[in-house]
Amino acid sequence: MSVEDFDELVRRAPRELRNRLEFLGGRLCVRHGPLDVDEFEELAALAPETVRLEYINGKVVVKAMPDGNHREIFVWLQEQCIQHRPDLRVYGESGVKTEAYRKGRARTDGAVARKGHFKGHGEWSASNGILMVVEITSHDRDTNQRDRIDKPIGYAAVGIPLYLLIDRDNETLVVYSEPKDSRYQQTLSHPWGTPVELPDPVGFTLDTEELKDYAD
Structure with missing residues (x-):
C-alpha cells in the first residue's frame, strides 16, 4: 500500500x-x-x-494487487475447471464471510462453486455452497501470515471443503481438506509440474505443467 x-x-x-x-x-x-x-x-x-x-x-x-503472472495463473485454473467440471465456475475476487461466527471478511482470489451460485449475493457471501477457495500468493511481506496461516483457519472454521493455495514463492500447490474444529485435517503439498488431485466435492486432477511458465 x-x-x-x-x-x-x-x-x-x-x-x-x-x-x-x-x-x-x-x-x-x-x-x-x-x-x-x-x-x-x-x-x-x-x-x-x-x-x-x-x-x-x-x-x-x-x-496486494495481482500482477501479470498472478492473472495468468488464475486463467489457467479457470480453464482446468471448465475442462473437467463444466458445471462449476471459478469466481474471481469473491468476498467471503470467514472465521468462527463469520466475523472475518476475506477476498478470495477464487471461489469454486456451481454455475449461478452467486446470483443475488452482495459483496460478502456466506460460505454455504462454496466448494473450494483459492489463493495465489503475491510477493508481499504479509503473504505468509495471511495466506499460509490465517486464511486456512478462517476457511476451515466455516466449513469450506477445500482450500487450494498456489504458492508462487515455493512453486507448490497446497491442498487443504477435511475441515474440522477450525482446522483442515489434511494438508498435501505438490511441486509445480506434478499432477494434483483435488478431492471431492471438486473431484478432478490438475495438470500443473503450465505453472512452470509463471515461475518468478
Whole structure:
C-alpha cells in the first residue's frame, strides 16, 4: 500500500473512522481497538479501486494487487475447471464471510462453486455452497501470515471443503481438506509440474505443467 493510497482511503473513509487510521511501516493500522464488522464493511465499500481490504483475525489488512503472472495463473485454473467440471465456475475476487461466527471478511482470489451460485449475493457471501477457495500468493511481506496461516483457519472454521493455495514463492500447490474444529485435517503439498488431485466435492486432477511458465 502506498502513502498516496492511504491518503485517498482516509479521505473517503467515514468521518468517525478517519482519525483511527494510521500508516506505520508501510502497513495500515487502526487505533483505539479493532473495527467491528459493520465498520469494516463500510470502510471497504468506500475504499479506492487500488486498495483491496480484508478483515482477518480482527485486523484490517490490505491485499496486494495481482500482477501479470498472478492473472495468468488464475486463467489457467479457470480453464482446468471448465475442462473437467463444466458445471462449476471459478469466481474471481469473491468476498467471503470467514472465521468462527463469520466475523472475518476475506477476498478470495477464487471461489469454486456451481454455475449461478452467486446470483443475488452482495459483496460478502456466506460460505454455504462454496466448494473450494483459492489463493495465489503475491510477493508481499504479509503473504505468509495471511495466506499460509490465517486464511486456512478462517476457511476451515466455516466449513469450506477445500482450500487450494498456489504458492508462487515455493512453486507448490497446497491442498487443504477435511475441515474440522477450525482446522483442515489434511494438508498435501505438490511441486509445480506434478499432477494434483483435488478431492471431492471438486473431484478432478490438475495438470500443473503450465505453472512452470509463471515461475518468478
